[in-house]
Amino acid sequence: MMGAAAAAGATGGAALNVNPIRNPNQANLDFNIPGDHHDLLHHNQVGTVIVWESQAAKAWHKIEPGQAPAETRVFLEGLSGLNDTYFTVNEFKGWHLQRLLKSLRACFVDIDLGRAATRYDLDEAIERLHEKAMPAPNMVVFSGRGLHLYWILKHTPALVLPVWQAVEGALIKALADFHSDSKARDCTRLLRLVGTKNSKTGGGVRGLVLDGQPWNFHQLTDEVLGHRPERPVRQVRSFEAAQVKRGIHPRATNFRRWHLVLSDLHQIGRHHGQIPEGFRNEFLFLGSVALSWFASPESIADEVIDLAKLYCRGLPEAEAEAAASQSIARAKKSIGGEKEMWQGESKDPRYFFKRETLWERLEPLAAPVVRSLRAIIPDGVAAEHKRECDKARWDDENTGKGYRVGNAEKVAQAQSWRADGMTQREIAGNLGVSQRTISTWLGA
Template sequence: MQTTEFCDHLYDKSTDGYIQILKLDNKNNSGERTIKIYNTKNEGLRDIVEELHKKEDVFLAPNTMYIPKRRVENIRQFRALFQDIDCESMGLEKAETVYMIWIMHYEGKIPKPTMVTDSGRGVHLYWRIQNAPFGALNTWQELQDYIYYNLKHLGADRKATDGARVLRLPGTINSKSDTDCKVLYIDNDVEYSMYELREEYLNYKPKTHQLQMQQTKKIDNKVISNRFFNSYSLHMERANDLETLCRLRKYNMTGYRNMAVHCFAYWKGIYVRDNYELENVVIEFNNAFTEPLKETEVQAVLRCIPKAIDKFIAYEQGIRSGERKRVSKGMRDKDGYWYKNETLIDRLGITKSEQKHMKTIIGIDEKYDRNNERRRNKRRNEEGLTKRQIEQKKNIDNIKMLKIQGLSQSKVAKELSIGIATVKRYWNL
C-alpha cells in the first residue's frame, strides 16, 4: 500500500516523538473547512494512514514533535529534507520536472532524492536523513534553503521550507485537482547525513580552517562561520535574546514595541516559513506586552517579512553557491535587516545590566568583560587557582614539610632555591 510504503521510508524503530496528520473535512455551515488532527507515535501511525487511505486532503508532517503540538520550536527529530514543487504553475509537466531534477543531481547541484511523490498538482521531493534533534535546526534549515534556492525556477514553494510543514500523504486524493497522490520513486537504501551534505553542498570548511581564516582575516567566496554563530543561528539566538529582554522588563515594552515586533517577526521568520503560523507566533508575542500594538500595526509589520526572508535566502544561499556578495545599505534598509548590535541596543534601549543576560545583543564593554572573564577562568586550574597561587601553595607545603624535618629557615631557603624572605613569610602558616 502506498501510504505504508511512504511511512516505512521515513519512520522506523529509531523514530521518537509525535507524528502529526491533518485531514481537511467538508465545509461546515459557515462555509469553512474543518480540520481533524491526529497525533501519533510511530507504533500507531500505520493504522491511522490505512484508515485514511483513499480519503481526500490528508497531510502528514515528515518531522516529529516532542509534544503533540506542531511548531518548529517543538521539533523532536528531523527525519527528512523536503521540497514542494508546484511545477504546473511554471508550465511544466511532472515527468519533465522530475527529469530536470535528476539532471541537476547528476550535475552535482543537489543530492539525489530518496523519494518522489505525486501531490496531485505537482511533486514532492524527500531526502531521508539520519535523524537529528532540534539542536540541528540551523543545519537543517540551511540545507532546506539551499535545495529550495536551486529548485525555485521549477516552482519550489518557500512556505514549504518550514521544519513543521505538512505535505500530502500518498494513497490519498487531492480534491482541488481530483487526482491521486502517489509514490513515483523510492530508494530505501539511501540515508543522508546532514553534516556530510553541508560539507558537500554548502561550501563548509572544517572548523579549524574556519578559525584560521578568521585569524588571518582572509576572505573568499566560501562560508566562514564565526566561532559561535552563523547567520541562521544568530537570528534564532537574537529572537531568544529579545524574549529574554521582554521577560526582564515584565513585558513593559512601551516605546520599543514596533522595533521589538519587527525584529521578532523577521528573526522568527528565518525558521517559521508558514505565514499563518508566523502570524500566530508574532501575535502571541505582541499580546504579552502590557500595552500591545494594534492588530493593524502588527499586520503592517508582517506584510514586510516574506520579501525580507526571500532576500535573506537569496543572499545566504548565493554565498553558499560561490557568488561574491556583500550586505549593501539598500539591502539593510529595504529587503533584509542586518542590524548591528549598537543599533539594536540603541533602538531597543537595552541597558548594560540587561546585556549581561543576552547571548548576542551585547555592546563593546560587555564583550570585553566576557572576554576578560573567559581569560581569567582559562588561567585557573580545576581548584580555581592561578599559576601564581599554585606556586604559592607549593612553596607553603614544601616549607611545612622541611620545617617538620627540623631544617632551619636558611637551610629551607637553600634547599628550595627561594629567598629567605619568602620562607619567613610562610614559616608560621
C-alpha cells in the same frame, strides 16, 4: 490525539520494508499507504507529528512519540482516499511552531508543475541536481500537481536549525529553474500525505523510495553546502574560521545570527513574564524580523501571534499581525527574488539590523539579562565575549573535565544530542570527531 472516527474505520497494514543500505542502483519502491509515509520520515519518532485534514473534517490531529505503532498505522490508514490531507515533515513539542521544534527529519523541495508529474519529471529534477553537484533525494512524493523531494534525515536535534535552513535554501535554489517553490522552506511545513487525494486534480498522492537509508545531517550538509575548511589548530583570526571551529558551517552563519536574536527575545520575555505595553510593538516587530530568516511569509504571522500570547497577553491578534506586517512584506519580496539598493549595493530586502541597533531598540528590556544574551548586547559585552572566545581559541586550556575550553560548545551539543537519544556514533559523525572523543566528553 487522533480522530476516533478515522481510527475506527481503518484496517491495519504491514510496515514498509526499506533497504537499509545506501545504494544508487537499488530498485525503486512504490508506496501509497499513509503509514509507510509516516514510518519513512518518523522512524523512532521522538516528537509530535501534526496531521491536518483540510476538507470536510477540517481537523487537526497529533501523533505522539509514545503511541503504539499499530495504533498509529490504523489511524493513518483511516485517512486513505481523503482529499487534501497533510502532515509535518519534522517533529515538535506539542505543536508546529519554530520555538517548539524537537527533531529535524528531512530537507525537502516542493516542485509545483501545475499538473500531475511523471517519472520523466523526476528524472529531470535529479539530472538538474546532478548538474549543480547536489545529492539526489531519498524519496519523492507525486503530489498531484508536482513533486515533493525528500532528503530523509536521522533524528537531528533542533539546535542545528540554522544549518538546516542553509541546506534547505541551497536545495531549493538548485532547482529554481525547475519550478521549486521558494516559499516552502520553513521547518514547520506540512506536506501532502501519501495515499490521500489532491482535490484540484482528483489524482492520488503516491510515493517512490529511491534510497531508504536516511542521511547523517553532517554528511548531507557537506554534500549540499560544501565541505567545511580545515579547523584551525591554534589561532583563529576571521569570523568565518571561528564559526568553523565552533561547528557552524560558514554558509549558515547568517541564519545562526538571527536564531540567536530570536533566542534572546525569548530570554527577555521569560525574564519579564510580560513585556510592558510601551515595548510590545517593538518586541514583536523584532521577533518578526528574526523569523523572516526562518519562517515562510505565510507562517510569520502565526509565529508572532504565538510570541504575543506568551509575552504580551491581552494584545489583540490583529495588533500582533500589524507589528509583523512590514517584515512579512519584505520576506515576500525576498522569496520573489527582489533586491533593494543600500549604499550602492544590491541587498536582500529583509531587515538586517546591526547588533548595536538591536541593543539601542531594546536596551531597557534587555539590560536586566544582558549577561545571558548572545546577540542583543552592547559594545562592552560584545567585547567581553570576544575576549573570552579569543582566550579559548588561542590558549584553549584544559577544563579538567575531559575537554578543552575551545570544545565546550561541542560538548554541550553532544550532551544535548545524547539526551535526545542519539547514539555516540551518530554524535561523532555530526561533530566530525572520533567516537572515542565523544565517549570521553560524555564521561561514558
